[in-house]
Amino acid sequence: MTQRPLTLQILDYVSILVLAISTYLALVFAPTEAVMGNVQRVFYFHIGTAWVGLLGFVIAAIAGIAYLVSKNMAWDRFGVAAVEVSTVFFFITIALGSIWARPAWNTWWTWDPRLTTAAVTELIYIAYFMLRAGIEDPEKRARFGAVYSLLGGLSAPITFMVIRLFRTIHPVVIGSQSAEAQGGFSMTADMKVAFFFALFAFTVIFVDMLWHRIRLGSLQEKVEELKLNASM
Amino acid sequence: MQDNPQPSTLKATLAIFLKDISSEFRSFELISAMLVFSLLVIIIFNFALELEPLVRKAANAGILWTTFAFAGTLGLNRSMSVEKDRGCMDGLLLAPVDRAAIYFGKTLSNLAFMLIVEAVTLPIYSVLYNENLLRLDLLVVILLGSIGYAAVGTMLAAMSVQTRMREILLPILLFPIAIPVLLSAVKASGGLLTGADFSEVATPFNLLLVYDVIFIAAAFMLFDSVVEE
Secondary structure, three states: OOOOOHHHHHHHHHHHHHHHHHHHHHHHHOOOEOOOEHHHHHHHHHHHHHHHHHHHHHHHHHHHHHHHHHOOHHHHHHHHHHHHHHHHHHHHHHHHHHHHHHHHHOOOOOOOHHHHHHHHHHHHHHHHHHHHHOOOOHHHHHHHHHHHHHHHHHHHHHHHHHHOOOOOOOOOOOOOOOOOOOOOOOOOHHHHHHHHHHHHHHHHHHHHHHHHHHHHHHHHHHHHHHHHHHHO | OOOOOOOOHHHHHHHHHHHHHHHHHHHOHHHHHHHHHHHHHHHHHHHHOOOOHHHHHHHHHHHHHHHHHHHHHHHHHHHHHHHHHOOHHHHHHHOOOOHHHHHHHHHHHHHHHHHHHHHHHHHHHHHHHOOOOOOHHHHHHHHHHHHHHHHHHHHHHHHHOOOOOHHHHHHHHHHHHHHHHHHHHHHHHHHHHOOOOHHHHHHHHHHHHHHHHHHHHHHHHHHHHHHOO
16 A cells, blocks of 8 residues: 655645634634624635635536546546535535525525525536446546536536526625625625635645545555456 | 548438438337326426416416426437447447437437427417417527427437436436526526517527537537447
8 A cells, every 4th residue: 555645644734734723713813793793604614615616616627628638547536536525515515505594594595596506516416426326337437427527517607697597695795796685794804814714725625635535546446456457 | 442432411410310200200109208298297287286377377487398308308318228229329330420410310309309299288288278388489499498408418318328327317417407408498488478578588598599509519529428439
């Protein structure tokens, strides 16, 4: 068994550290929001996980193109790792948003464009895993996975645009706010520190997990090769 | 020896389309199944939603598109598994034609089946609920929606028949990807049915067009990687 590379080991510790700092910044350092109170603190991790969630889906689509062009299995491992890590982060985003929405919007869930798109996107990537699970040939699995992650990456933005035709109540904290949004606020300087650090922290954690998952993928492949050799 | 030129993509597309149509018109298996199924869905909706005239006004578009989507899945599955089961797909792949011709041929025949079913369902729905659905603007929306649905559906059906779960997997793969086309189709036809002007539904109508163009282009480029052995 090969050891974890040193950079990855260091990254593991850095991830734990930045997560701890980010938790401190979000829960203690950032001032309490005047209207919503403490529940607003969910916001920092909500945006952090949403950012890496979307980042992973974009990476998966790019890895899909790269695989279809180069037919290099490394791209497939990269793509599947990105989708897997992002699906988990995106689920956390939805759960955290729901926790915030209960006091702020007085409901756990509403069929708002962002929420709906998030749910649909999550379902696309669950379908992606079901598709992969149904194919034995690794080469075909990689091909179909690449095609599906590309189609998913194309479909999600259009879903968002279409649902936007309906009204939205999701607040936009950065950029222009729609008139009907509820629960918006503007950030103070300390809030911005916590916010940007959360983005940074989750990016580090995402890279760390992605790396682990890719490594796991190549180890899996090695085991399969060894098994095949042993049975022959 | 004389060179045997490769038939043009257009000719090959037409040949595959005609093959599907003529084999279907011998048995009417697929179309009759889709048709009976869509009537059953409409009847179930009638009881499930207790379609009072007032409720119906708002629900018409949603019911129609749910029906078309479900019936469409039935057709897409069948048209691809027929190719796979009897080894016809291998024959098609061996033919010296552009792979895009296979995709477009299959998409055209799937679209034709959907349109035939819709052409029968719409008048029946109109009679059952005393609502005239045979309007030109609505038909254009239905045509565009069906094109998008068939374009993505054919592509994903070609993938799902090659997996272990086969027919079960298609709706799971197709529905989340097809949500934009279904939503904008519902939005556009719902607007038209509740008496909106065509300019008021221009946005969902344009999104329908955008979806069709993007996904036909994407499927055209990706189909090769789905069928290669």
